[in-house]
Amino acid sequence: MKLLNKLTIRILAICLFVLASTVTRAQEATTVVDSSLLNRVSSLENEANYIKPRESHLMAVGLLTFGFVSNKTTVTYNGSSSVSKTNSLGDADHFEFSPMFLWRHGEKFLMEFEPSFSADGVGVNWAVVSYYATPGLILRGGYLVLPFGIYNKRLAAGWINKLASDPEGIADASDFGVEAEGGIQAGTAKWSYDFALSNGMQLQPDGTTEFIGITDNNKNKLFTGRIGFLPLANSSIEVGASLMTGNVGDATLKITSATATLWALDLNVVENITPFQLNVKGQYSEAKVENANYTDPNDPTHDYTFDNHTKTGYIMGALRPMFSQNNVVKNFELAARYGNYTTPAKSLWGTKDNSLAVGLDYWMNWRTVVRFSYEAIKGTSTVSENLGGNPGEITKSNSAYIQFCIEL
Amino acid sequence: MKLINNKMAILSILVVVVGSIVMLLNSCTASQKISMKSGAQLWSENCQRCHNTPSPSAFSPEQWETIGMHMQSRALLTNTERDKIVDFLKSAN
Numbered sequence: 165m166k167l168l169n170k171l172t173i174r175i176l177a178i179c180l181f182v183l184a185s186t187v188t189r190a191q192e193a194t195t196v197v198d199s200s201l202l203n204r205v206s207s208l209e210n211e212a213n214y215i216k217p218r219e220s221h222l223m224a225v226g227l228l229t230f231g232f233v234s235n236k237t238t239v240t241y242n243g244s245s246s247v248s249k250t251n252s253l254g255d256a257d258h259f260e261f262s263p264m265f266l267w268r269h270g271e272k273f274l275m276e277f278e279p280s281f282s283a284d285g286v287g288v289n290w291a292v293v294s295y296y297a298t299p300g301l302i303l304r305g306g307y308l309v310l311p312f313g314i315y316n317k318r319l320a321a322g323w324i325n326k327l328a329s330d331p332e333g334i335a336d337a338s339d340f341g342v343e344a345e346g347g348i349q350a351g352t353a354k355w356s357y358d359f360a361l362s363n364g365m366q367l368q369p370d371g372t373t374e375f376i377g378i379t380d381n382n383k384n385k386l387f388t389g390r391i392g393f394l395p396l397a398n399s400s401i402e403v404g405a406s407l408m409t410g411n412v413g414d415a416t417l418k419i420t421s422a423t424a425t426l427w428a429l430d431l432n433v434v435e436n437i438t439p440f441q442l443n444v445k446g447q448y449s450e451a452k453v454e455n456a457n458y459t460d461p462n463d464p465t466h467d468y469t470f471d472n473h474t475k476t477g478y479i480m481g482a483l484r485p486m487f488s489q490n491n492v493v494k495n496f497e498l499a500a501r502y503g504n505y506t507t508p509a510k511s512l513w514g515t516k517d518n519s520l521a522v523g524l525d526y527w528m529n530w531r532t533v534v535r536f537s538y539e540a541i542k543g544t545s546t547v548s549e550n551l552g553g554n555p556g557e558i559t560k561s562n563s564a565y566i567q568f569c570i571e572l
Numbered sequence: 573m574k575l576i577n578n579k580m581a582i583l584s585i586l587v588v589v590v591g592s593i594v595m596l597l598n599s600c601t602a603s604q605k606i607s608m609k610s611g612a613q614l615w616s617e618n619c620q621r622c623h624n625t626p627s628p629s630a631f632s633p634e635q636w637e638t639i640g641m642h643m644q645s646r647a648l649l650t651n652t653e654r655d656k657i658v659d660f661l662k663s664a665n
Contacts, residue, residue, distance in 0.1 A: 221638050268638040276642065296641065299651035318646060324623045347648040349606050356648035392648065397604050399617045434620050441620070530624035 226263035229322030231255035231567030241557040300346040310337040311358035311390040322569030326499035328537035333476030333505035352397035359389040386410030402432040422456035439487040448477035470510040478503035497525040514546035531571040611660025628664035
């Protein structure tokens with residue numbers, strides 16, 4: 165009987181041991197599976213949290229333009245010529261590294277800040293806060309790119325431009341101010357408006373105008389506005405008209421009543437004609453400064469004046485076999501641009517320039533391009549002889565570019 | 573005065589010529605209001621006005637929301653256009 169009891173106890177002990185081992189193994193197995201699943205769930209939660217719309221979102225994008233330019237300039241006056249040559253890495257004046265920070269607060273506010281490092285040093289392209297007030301109305305304040313024409317605001321970035329250089333005479337127009345803009349549908353067509361009030365330009369002693377500093381130099385504000393019209397339902401054609409007007413005189417100097425009036429017309433056509441995409445872009449503008457006398461650099465006691473009237477325009481065409489079946493051919497794009505730039509005769513900076521640029525782009529992807537460009541500019545000086553200039557002097561500038569541009 | 577008249581005449585002719593071309597092209601284009609268009613169609617029509625059309629996979633859905641606001645301001649899109657384009661880019665992401 166004792167033997168039987170001992171045997172029973174041993175059997176029970178073995179059964180308990182086997183049972184316990186099985187449970188432990190099961191628990192171990194369950195623990196392993198759960199851990200794997202938990203990791204996966206945690207990973208998915210992180211992903212979901214990353215893409216879940218939040219009240220605030222900050223992101224950084226930006227662009228870089230880098231390259232090489234070889235230039236030969238010949239200056240001819242009274243039958244004698246001088247030649248200068250330069251070869252420059254960094255793409256001379258066209259190198260740019262500009263990170264852009266976009267900071268969204270909810271659905272109504274967006275802050276945009278684009279610092280820039282270029283040949284001019286470190287600067288700021290724009291720094292603004294926008295309020296999306298109602299459909300068709302965006303209000304903005306800060307350091308703005310003024311809505312004059314379409315080139316500066318939409319087409320100047322290296323990864324958007326079709327050629328390495330900018331058209332002559334299109335100056336940067338950024339200023340401190342406020343802005344109201346929006347897009348409006350009208351049937352199958354569209355209108356857009358963009359109006360700004362800013363501190364304004366300041367007239368320089370030589371008659372040029374510049375946007376300088378935060379503090380205004382007079383009580384008047386500069387008005388800049390553009391109206392855009394897209395008549396076709398597919399938005400393939402856009403025409404725009406711009407006006408910029410204001411007092412440019414300095415309240416502390418004798419040129420207080422000087423005013424500047426600029427107007428511009430712009431055109432943007434993008435047509436897909438299989439297998440090609442055709443781009444035609446152009447802008448023409450005139451600028452007139454009135455009621456101003458200027459100081460003679462050779463005799464500061466002597467004033468002089470001239471018809472301060474500047475005209476500039478360009479037309480650019482580009483053709484890309486974007487819809488070709490060939491994966492290499494479809495990335496090439498041919499571009500050409502003709503430009504004209506006439507500054508005031510009898511001034512210190514009078515010239516009549518004609519330019520022709522041609523280029524071949526290779527698009528590595530939608531926002532990365534390598535381009536080869538060649539530009540020839542011929543300028544005839546119209547400066548005042550009385551101011552020590554050489555009217556009739558001819559300057560021929562020929563530049564070859566290799567450029568890489570990326571948007572990140 | 574004569575110069576101004578000449579300029580006005582040239583400008584008027586230019587406006588008439590451009591207007592005629594636009595009317596001609598318009599007559600060849602299927603007219604469709606924005607509300608009837610898909611986000612994909614608006615994406616392909618509007619982005620290429622200035623730059624190459626971006627890939628939906630270039631940014632995350634939340635980033636597209638932010639970029640949508642930025643681009644609405646640059647291209648002066650209507651709210652409907654922006655919303656439809658962003659919805660398309662997020663769904664195709």
